[in-house]
Amino acid sequence: MKSKLGKKSKCRFDRANLKKIPAEARAVVAALRAAGKKAYFVGGGVRDLLAGLKAVDFDVATDARPEEVRGLFRRTAPTGIKHGTVTVLGSRGNYEVTTFRRDGKYGDARHPDDVTYARTVEEDLSRRDFTFNALAYDPVDDKLIDLFGGVDDFKRGVVRAVGAAVERFSEDGLRPLRAVRLAARFEFEIEAETLNAIPKVLERVRMVAAERVRDEFMKMQAAAPKPSYGVDLMRETGLLDLYIPELLEGYGVTQNEFHAYDVYTHSLYSCDAAPAEKPLVRLAALLHDVGKPRTRVVRDGRVTFYNHQAVSRRMARHILDRLRFSKKERDHVLHLIYYHMFGYTPSWTDAAVRRLIRKVGRENIADLFDLRIADWFGNGTNYGFPGYLRALERRINEAIAREEAFTEKDLALDGRDVMAALEIPPGPKVGEALSYLLERVLEDQSLNDRERLLGLLREKFGPGAGGE
Numbered sequence: 524m525k526s527k528l529g530k531k532s533k534c535r536f537d538r539a540n541l542k543k544i545p546a547e548a549r550a551v552v553a554a555l556r557a558a559g560k561k562a563y564f565v566g567g568g569v570r571d572l573l574a575g576l577k578a579v580d581f582d583v584a585t586d587a588r589p590e591e592v593r594g595l596f597r598r599t600a601p602t603g604i605k606h607g608t609v610t611v612l613g614s615r616g617n618y619e620v621t622t623f624r625r626d627g628k629y630g631d632a633r634h635p636d637d638v639t640y641a642r643t644v645e646e647d648l649s650r651r652d653f654t655f656n657a658l659a660y661d662p663v664d665d666k667l668i669d670l671f672g673g674v675d676d677f678k679r680g681v682v683r684a685v686g687a688a689v690e691r692f693s694e695d696g697l698r699p700l701r702a703v704r705l706a707a708r709f710e711f712e713i714e715a716e717t718l719n720a721i722p723k724v725l726e727r728v729r730m731v732a733a734e735r736v737r738d739e740f741m742k743m744q745a746a747a748p749k750p751s752y753g754v755d756l757m758r759e760t761g762l763l764d765l766y767i768p769e770l771l772e773g774y775g776v777t778q779n780e781f782h783a784y785d786v787y788t789h790s791l792y793s794c795d796a797a798p799a800e801k802p803l804v805r806l807a808a809l810l811h812d813v814g815k816p817r818t819r820v821v822r823d824g825r826v827t828f829y830n831h832q833a834v835s836r837r838m839a840r841h842i843l844d845r846l847r848f849s850k851k852e853r854d855h856v857l858h859l860i861y862y863h864m865f866g867y868t869p870s871w872t873d874a875a876v877r878r879l880i881r882k883v884g885r886e887n888i889a890d891l892f893d894l895r896i897a898d899w900f901g902n903g904t905n906y907g908f909p910g911y912l913r914a915l916e917r918r919i920n921e922a923i924a925r926e927e928a929f930t931e932k933d934l935a936l937d938g939r940d941v942m943a944a945l946e947i948p949p950g951p952k953v954g955e956a957l958s959y960l961l962e963r964v965l966e967d968q969s970l971n972d973r974e975r976l977l978g979l980l981r982e983k984f985g986p987g988a989g990g991e
């Protein structure tokens with residue numbers, strides 16, 4: 524089924540932007556040329572510059588060999604010698620200078636087995652993935668080399684493989700994911716032959732290391748105005764079924780009156796509504812309801828998803844492990860998913876607000892709110908900022924600003940004090956005592972005073988107290 528999510532928008536394209544290449548970057552090319560070598564700006568940098576984007580990598584391709592490049596510049600680093608790359612260190616930036624390449628055979632569906640140097644920029648451009656990634660710019664003669672119609676494709680908003688798509692994707696199984704990522708980033712369409720090639724090469728894509736897939740996927744979360752467009756392209760082409768089939772379970776699964784969309788669409792729109800500068804929150808938004816289909820129950824004509832946050836967390840753990848996220852990133856995302864359902868009413872006491880902070884962790888509050896707001900906008904039935912969340916946010920910020928105690932660490936005494944006061948050795952008792960004190964302090968902050976806490980300790984655990 525054809526994607527309805529996202530839509531094509533034409534990217535700005537302006538050849539005049541090529542004039543804006545900074546002097547230091549030009550000087551790198553000029554120095555190579557002065558030494559009698561060929562040299563061009565190539566790759567994503569040229570593309571991004573034409574699109575008017577600000578932060579641009581200036582990668583250079585040359586027929587000079589790495590050792591020649593090292594000899595030409597004062598400060599260099601051998602960052603990728605085995606791929607023919609030397610980084611020239613400038614005062615305003617670093618410039619990757621790579622010897623023209625022609626790739627060898629592709630064994631593991633990802634890495635060219637061996638790098639063979641090429642003599643011409645044409646050969647180097649032919650090994651590149653998409654037409655608008657295969658542009659070379661010569662700043663000395665102000666000449667743009669465009670062998671495959673990349674400028675036209677870029678102007679029309681089309682991602683097109685260089686050469687025969689099935690063949691190019693079979694050489695490197697990461698390319699279909701790059702196609703989707705770039706389509707989502709620029710809100711381009713994937714040209715038909717290129718798009719139709721993806722379902723034919725899924726076996727090849729499956730061979731790509733999970734870390735590479737994860738990196739492409741997260742680059743898409745960080746760079747696409749609407750990741751939903753890319754995720755839905757993944758669904759259409761079979762890529763989603765390879766890596767996150769759980770999301771497909773929500774396709775067409777209807778919800779209750781609070782929702783305009785099925786679970787799948789709601790997940791994608793929530794992802795869009797989360798901040799791009801927090802890709803992990805976007806990921807949490809994408810996965811926050813992944814357990815809903817498995818918990819869906821209709822009772823008296825009402826649709827419920829009881830405890831879906833726990834099922835979502837469990838399923839998300841499998842997904843994030845499959846994609847080899849670090850434990851730290853995984854646990855953060857899982858934490859956000861599990862707590863996304865917190866409730867709030869204005870009748871909450873200050874103690875209840877503090878308990879929420881304690882449970883969620885001060886350091887996670889901002890992300891959790893971003894997730895919750897994304898969830899709210901992803902419903903498709905809500906307009907305007909949720910007032911109740913703003914009210915809760917204000918109360919939380921006030922409590923934090925008052926430097927209230929939310930954890931054992933914030934108490935006016937520590938474990939050593941507890942051991943001394945109760946004359947007990949280190950052990951679980953100490954933790955129990957601290958958590959008892961924290962409970963009391965969460966309820967009443969005025970108790971957070973060393974003497975009062977010691978008093979509470981003796982009262983509860985001291986000789987004759989009876990309570991353990």
Ligand code: ATP
Binds near residue numbers: 656701
């Ligand atoms: P960005 O830097 O915005 O993530 P990019 O297209 O610049 O995107 P890079 O990984 O920096 O991606 O690659 C630089 C260039 O190298 C690309 O523009 C493309 O010409 C080429 N390239 C990168 N990966 C591949 C690949 N898997 N197959 C063929 N060419 C590639």
Ligand code: MG
Binds near residue numbers: 566567568580
């Ligand atoms: Mg790049």
